[in-house]
Amino acid sequence: MNNYLFPVITYENTLPFYVKGVGGLENQEHIIRPNGYHDFQWLHCVKGKGKLIINNKEFFIPRNSGFFMYPGVPHQYFAVEEPWETHWVVFGGYGVVPLLNALGFSQYNVFRLNDIRPLDNLINDIYILSQSKNLLSGYRCSAKLYNLLIELKVQTQESLDTANVSRYNKLRPVLDYIDNNYMNNPTMDELASLINVSPQYFCRIFNNVLGIRPFTYLNLIKLRNAKELLIKHPEMQIKEVASKVGYNDVSYFCAVFKKHEGVTPMEFKINSAFHIT
Structure with missing residues (x-):
């Protein structure tokens, strides 16, 4: 590509x-x-090498790397190994800042990527769609742009967060155990013993990896299974559903359900009734 359009x-x-x-x-x-x-x-590099200078910091931008930047951030960039081939996209929209905040992006970021091809394919798709006279091309470009930002997060998470991936893999036996034993209300001691760590350390790494406490995760698994029971077995009483997923107190079950789902178990069952065949 050696062209651009607005x-x-x-x-x-x-x-x-x-x-x-x-x-x-x-x-x-x-x-x-x-x-x-x-x-x-x-902007990302597909050939050669460049340099980005921002806030008096210098970053090399070789192949399989790139940078993201908010508006109004002073910077400069140039080739240090020619030809320095770059592909780029500039964008806006009211959803950009909330998404970037959710993805954890800063005012500027320099990324090393595992594989530039998915991002490059998305930019090529956006370029082709932007030339189209089709009335719907703007919507398709919007979807591609969203996919690009998500793909960027996925790639950087994979390449920069290997420690977190390792911790997640360590937790896999616990997650599998919860999936199979949620109705028995496993304790923190019981879960921690599965990976041979103390309950305190277990809670810390669980929260670091998944962003929630083990007890909250256990409740979410219970609620997921409760929703399936409410839809698949509408004849079951709410008290029976609560008991099957590990809640002995139906009032507490209803309170937890409404807190997370925004409706009571009965309202969920009624609203979902049309899915039943």
Whole structure:
């Protein structure tokens, strides 16, 4: 790719994500932006090597790496090994900041990627769609842009968070045990013993990996199975469903269910009745 385009924006700016520009250069020119760029941007390298300077910090950008940046962040970038081929997309939308916050992105990020091809394919798709006269192409570009940001998170999580993956794998026996024994209300001591750690350390790594406490996770597994019972067996009483998933107190079961689902078990059963054949 050695071209770029900036789509005419009509209805697209009402979407949560929309493309404002997309393209690539076979030999990226020197860019200096003392006031930053006016849109969100992602750029990655497919050949050669470049350098990004931001906040007086220098980052090399070789193949299988790239950078993401918020609007208004001063920066410059240039080739250090030519040809430095780059592909990029700039974008906006009211959904961008909430998604970036959820993904844990900062004002700027430099990423090393496992495989550039999925991201490159998405940018190529966006480029082709942006040339289309089809009325729906803006919606399709919006979907591709969302996929690109999610793929970026997946790739960086895989490459940068190997320690977390290792901890998750360590927890697998516990998660499998909870899946099979949730109705028996396993204790923290019981779960911790499965991986030969103390209950305190177990709770800490569980929360670090999954972002919730083991007790909360146990409740979520119970509720998942309770919802399946409510739909598959509408003849069952709420008290019976509660007992089958490990709640001896039906009032507590109903309170936990409503806290997480926003409706009572009975309301869930009634609302889901049309799914029953």
